[in-house]
Amino acid sequence: MIYRFRAILDATDDVFRDIEIDGxxxxxxxxxVLTQSFQLPGDEMASFYSSDEDWNQNEEFSLFDMSEGAIPARTMSGTTIEEVVTTEKPQLIYIYxxxxxxxxxxxxxxxxxxxDGVAYPQVIFSIGELPDSAPDKEFEADPRFADETGGDEEFRGDIDDGDDDFYDEQTFDDYDLY
Known part of the structure; x- marks a missing residue:
């Protein structure tokens, strides 16, 4: 089956491509296809992420498995589009x-x-050009970790909290490092 996607740059200006690709x-x-259609150099790391309807990142599909022997990561080359995109879960995030x-x-x-007679993948519609640099992102704290004022006070520590005794009592000589 042929999957038709709209790929939208997360920016204020309209920059998108409609792409048809075999599932x-x-x-x-x-x-x-994405790097070519948006004229990206193609020589940087990238990942896809499954996403929910609110565009929250879920499972990562990386260009290379960089898990270094830990739990193996799913890679782009070992995962097909139809394995991760369905009509019930139609969204992906792509970071380049x-x-x-x-x-x-x-x-x-x-x-x-x-x-018949159509070669896939193909870009069927294109609007806008990529800006010279990536749009700035505003990252927000996960609201589950914020206090009533909207801050993350319980996770913040004052560098000078007055507890200098900890550093006076212990030195590197106290630890057998070798």
Whole structure:
């Protein structure tokens, strides 16, 4: 089946692409289509994230498994689009270049059979150009960890809390490091 997505740059200006791609294609194939269609260099790290209807990031699908022997991460090359996107869960988040944080919201618009004579993937509609730099992001604290005033007071510590005795009582000599 052919999946039609709208890929929207998370910015104030309208910058998006409508892309058709085979659902059996890997997320890495989708990554390559996205970098080409938005004219990104394609030489930076990137990840897809499954998402809920409020665009909260869930499971990560990375370009490379960087778990270093811990619990293996799911990779783009080992995951197909149809494994993670359904009509019930139609949203993905795509982040390209973790220093610049180019963030794209991907939403499934349609699933249909392939058309004869059409080569997939293809960009079927394009609006706007990528700005010179990634849009600034405003990150918000998780409200579950905020106090009544909206701050994170219970998690903040004063650097000079007056408890200098801790440092006076212990030195590195107190620990057998070797």
């Amino acid at each position: 059996s294609a890997s997320l890495e194939d989708f990554h390559n 270049d973790f220093l610049s944080m180019w963030t794209f919201l991907l939403e499934l618009a349609d699933v249909a059979g392939p058309q």
